[in-house]
Amino acid sequence: MPNQVVDNVHEAIRWATDYLLKASAQLPHALYVQPTTSAGYGQRIWTLHERCTRSPSDPGSDVAGETAAALAASSCVFKHLDAHYSKTLLETAEKAFNFANRHRAKYSDSLHSAVCLFYCSYSGYLDELQWAAAWLYQATKNSSYLQYAISTAAENDCDAFSWDNKLPGTRYSLVADGGDKSAARFGEEAKRYICSVLPNLQYTPGGLMYKMNATNLQYVTTSTFLFTAYINYILGDNPKGMSYMVGYGEKYPQRIHHRGSSLPSLQQKSKPFGCGDAFQSYYYTSEPNPNILILIGAVVGGANHDDEFCDDRDNYAQSEPATYINAPLVGSLAYLAASFGS
Numbered sequence: 001m002p003n004q005v006v007d008n009v010h011e012a013i014r015w016a017t018d019y020l021l022k023a024s025a026q027l028p029h030a031l032y033v034q035p036t037t038s039a040g041y042g043q044r045i046w047t048l049h050e051r052c053t054r055s056p057s058d059p060g061s062d063v064a065g066e067t068a069a070a071l072a073a074s075s076c077v078f079k080h081l082d083a084h085y086s087k088t089l090l091e092t093a094e095k096a097f098n099f100a101n102r103h104r105a106k107y108s109d110s111l112h113s114a115v116c117l118f119y120c121s122y123s124g125y126l127d128e129l130q131w132a133a134a135w136l137y138q139a140t141k142n143s144s145y146l147q148y149a150i151s152t153a154a155e156n157d158c159d160a161f162s163w164d165n166k167l168p169g170t171r172y173s174l175v176a177d178g179g180d181k182s183a184a185r186f187g188e189e190a191k192r193y194i195c196s197v198l199p200n201l202q203y204t205p206g207g208l209m210y211k212m213n214a215t216n217l218q219y220v221t222t223s224t225f226l227f228t229a230y231i232n233y234i235l236g237d238n239p240k241g242m243s244y245m246v247g248y249g250e251k252y253p254q255r256i257h258h259r260g261s262s263l264p265s266l267q268q269k270s271k272p273f274g275c276g277d278a279f280q281s282y283y284y285t286s287e288p289n290p291n292i293l294i295l296i297g298a299v300v301g302g303a304n305h306d307d308e309f310c311d312d313r314d315n316y317a318q319s320e321p322a323t324y325i326n327a328p329l330v331g332s333l334a335y336l337a338a339s340f341g342s
Helices: 003-025 061-077 081-102 125-140 143-151 169-175 182-198 217-229 275-283 321-341
Strands: 031-033 050-056
Touching: 003 031, 003 061, 003 081, 031 061, 031 081, 031 169, 061 125, 061 321, 081 125, 125 143, 125 169, 143 169, 143 182, 182 217, 217 321
Parallel strands: none
Antiparallel strands: 031 050
């Protein structure tokens, strides 16, 4: 890939890891998290629950484990670019993992009112502990992390790799490493994931895998990350001729369910306005989002089971962009770029 593209990728990763380092600054005593609700949509920033903490008396192994996994994976990216930063990421990842493992519980048990019903942890926390151990093994090659992943009682078969369930990703990560024979069981589990997904797949008339009504493209992009497929449909090769990546192609969503995009920027409208004004003037209108530039490259929820797409910001199931849709797609696109050139 061109150097500028690679530099942009590194900058984007660092932006996120800088945030996670700040959130982890009080480890091993506490980890700051930012749960969300649908309340306050019309405000420019989240104002609810921005400074909640997970502590030994109020634990959240899943969110701490996910933090550890993200930091460990990112340490691999910066290993030969910024050794000091990579070391900081890895050391913090190990602190987050130890915190998650030592104080076990689901984060949504103690933050139920802030994250449920939308983001309860339905899969529990063992998958995140195993996910974190897998990435720490990739980053350190310390066999104790591999043994931890093997010994973690998270062996159930599943047919979804999602924001909530990391088991398929863990298994592919350890199989792809191609090393320790003791990890052979993950190969069988990865095969069972394929076997559980493919025979039961439903497809839209245009050929898109269809699994769930809400944010269906989450499951498409996560499976794509593992199967490396379906990208052309997302980018416009579908019956609607609609690219579901904002800014890509001639036709893409204009009324995205996204606060910052659906409200005008300060340069456009510097006068303050309240939630009521925001809803009436911007949310409940048929006009395109006034601040669409901030979403260039974002992928939204996507078409329904008939390949239909309603470009309406109130239709969050189809028009909402999310990190758990976009992150795995980046992995697939990076693979294609590396394999076939830019």
